[in-house]
Each structure stands twice: as C-alpha cells, then as structure tokens.
Amino acid sequence: xxxxxxIKHWQIFLATYVPILLINFxxxxxxxxxxxxxxxxxxxxxxxxxxxxxxVGSNLFRxxxxxxxxxxxxxxxxxxxxxxxxxxxxxxxGSYFITPDKLxxxxxxxxxxxxxxxxxxxxxxxxxxxxxxxxxxxxxxxSQFGESVPEFLLLxxxxxxxxxxxxxxxxxxxxx
Numbered sequence: 001x002x003x004x005x006x007i008k009h010w011q012i013f014l015a016t017y018v019p020i021l022l023i024n025f026x027x028x029x030x031x032x033x034x035x036x037x038x039x040x041x042x043x044x045x046x047x048x049x050x051x052x053x054x055x056v057g058s059n060l061f062r063x064x065x066x067x068x069x070x071x072x073x074x075x076x077x078x079x080x081x082x083x084x085x086x087x088x089x090x091x092x093x094g095s096y097f098i099t100p101d102k103l104x105x106x107x108x109x110x111x112x113x114x115x116x117x118x119x120x121x122x123x124x125x126x127x128x129x130x131x132x133x134x135x136x137x138x139x140x141x142x143s144q145f146g147e148s149v150p151e152f153l154l155l156x157x158x159x160x161x162x163x164x165x166x167x168x169x170x171x172x173x174x175x176x
Contacts (some may be wrong), residue, residue: 004055005173009166013159016048043086049158050079053126056169060133063172066142075129078122085115127155134165137172 004012020041028034054076061072089112131151135143145152154161 004052005059005169007166008170009163012048012052012162012166016045016159019044039090043090046082046086050082052162053130054079056165057126057130057133059173060130060137060169064133064136064142066133066136071129075126078125078129081122082119085119088112088115127152130165131155134168134172138168 023037023041026037028037057075058072061075066072092112128145128148131148131154132143132145134151135148139147151165154164
C-alpha cells in the first residue's frame, strides 16, 4: 500500500470517481439493481477514502516518531466504524427488500441514526489524526489541533482537499 504515498492527486481522483462516472452511463431497467449499484458506488468512495486515510495516517504516525500507540489504535478502529455501518445498513436494506413486513421501521431508524452519528465522529477523528500528524511531520514536532486546522478542513472536502494534501504527502515521502 506504500504506492498511495507516491501517487499523484489526480490519480486518486480518477481511481475514486471514474468507475462511478462510467456506471452512470449504464441504463438499469430494474430499480432494485440501479439502487444496489448506486449503493456500491458509495461503498467504493468510502473504501477509497478509508484506504487513503489508513495508509497516510499510519505512515505519518510512524514518520513522526510519536509514542502514543493508543492514539494509533483509536485511529485504526475509527476507520472500521464506517465500514461496519455500511455493512449493517446494506444488510438492513437488503432484508427490507426480501421481507418488508417483518421489519420495524422505528427501531431500524434509531439504530441507523446512532450509527450515522458514530460514523461522523469517527470520520472527524480520522481527519483530525491525519491533519495533526501531517503538520507534526512537516514541523518535526507534535502539533496541536490549532496548528492543523487548515489541513483538517481540507480533509473534510474530499476529494478537493486531497489535491493539496497529497502533494505535501508526496514531498514528505519522496525524501525518504
């Protein structure tokens, strides 16, 4: 996965969005199939973003010589929460199409809403982690959140923020 540290920003953009754009040109007559493919497109974006976060965050942490292993563990756990949420939501939606009368809408909505909040908080933590350690490696000292706010905000506007962040990642790991 080290190649993620060396690829260009436009390659990340193409790998993430070209498959989705190509799928949009395929007409689906079955609405269930079209909805399923659209859901898979969301999963693809999530996997691309999570992979990028995993590789960049882990390598920046290692490069910073930080000693907070618990923080790295929390980062890695936070990356699995969105994947688990998508998996759970896919099972729920799939079971709705199979047996719609057996599911309680209220309990499923409550569970999915809680999972969405957990998803947002885990994404915030992942963006914070990558932003903090990017700034730490660039400054050769562990940075505080106030120092890495611009990077944090750039990570929120994926994929546009990646255009700026990936160039900096390339410079850091090109020298190694």
